[in-house]
Amino acid sequence: MSNAGLDRRTRRRQETIEEILTAAIELMEAEGVASLSLSAVARQLGMQPPSLYQYFPSKMAIYDALFQRGAEFFRDARREAQAAAGTDDIRELDLIAVTAYTRWCLEHPVYSQLLFWRTIPGFEPSPEAYAPAQETLEDLRQHLQAGVDRGQLRPEAATDEGLALYTSITAGPVSQQLANEPDASFEEGRFVRLLPTVLDMFYQYYAPSGGRHDSSTSD
Structure with a gap:
């Protein structure tokens, strides 16, 4: 893979991480800080939970x-x-x-x-x-x-x-x-x-x- 392709993949991964964190903040604002769940974050983003695990393996990681x-x-x-x-x-x-x-x-x-x-x-x-x-x-x-x-x-x-x-x-x-x-x-x-x-x-x-x-x- 070219460096350009690798850079695009890295940028996209970082963008997805930011989207996950933003969604987590929105859910915590609405439902409480301690009530966060990975499945709720995945639903917010239209992702399947296993896809979310590629970025954050646990709620504590978020x-x-x-x-x-x-x-x-x-x-x-x-x-x-x-x-x-x-x-x-x-x-x-x-x-x-x-x-x-x-x-x-x-x-x-x-x-x-x-x-x-x-x-x-x-x-x-x-x-x-x-x-x-x-x-x-x-x-x-x-x-x-x-x-x-x-x-x-x-x-x-x-x-x-x-x-x-x-x-x-x-x-x-x-x-x-x-x-x-x-x-x-x-x-x-x-x-x-x-x-x-x-x-x-x-x-x-x-x-x-x-x-x-x-x-x-x-x-």
Whole structure:
């Protein structure tokens, strides 16, 4: 077979994979993330289930591909928002990045459930699928380290503990929003409007001086 023929076959295979993943997202939006079935995806595309197995041998394989796809979309949305920000102020960049993260989550609730909440029993992303999420965490670590370097945060802010606290408190309003007002826009949501306050709490906790109560200091 010529290289041209091979390239056409590769392109067609990739197109079919994208069609399968798009159909899976549509079904999950309508029926729930954990209710996905290969037979339903095959019916959606007019395929026989054995044909679908040539692309994804199991339902978990589809979840894994969607996790990677969503993690890449999320990573890129955050990076693009910061690149277009037109500022190098750490606090402003923080709010811009968190706003982009929140908008993305509200606009893509299926991906959000896959990435940030364990809604599928037994599912664990493969190392390859998880790699874009690790890149996003590394981006965040570097951002917080820049805050440390500029004297806006204590060094602990850029540690694993600091990242865990940051991601926990910024994910909270998003989780509450999706759970309590799933149809509200970013502008209308009463939980996501707390994001600036949440970031202030993080910066106060890790302030270089005077921003955090030291429990070891006697009254």
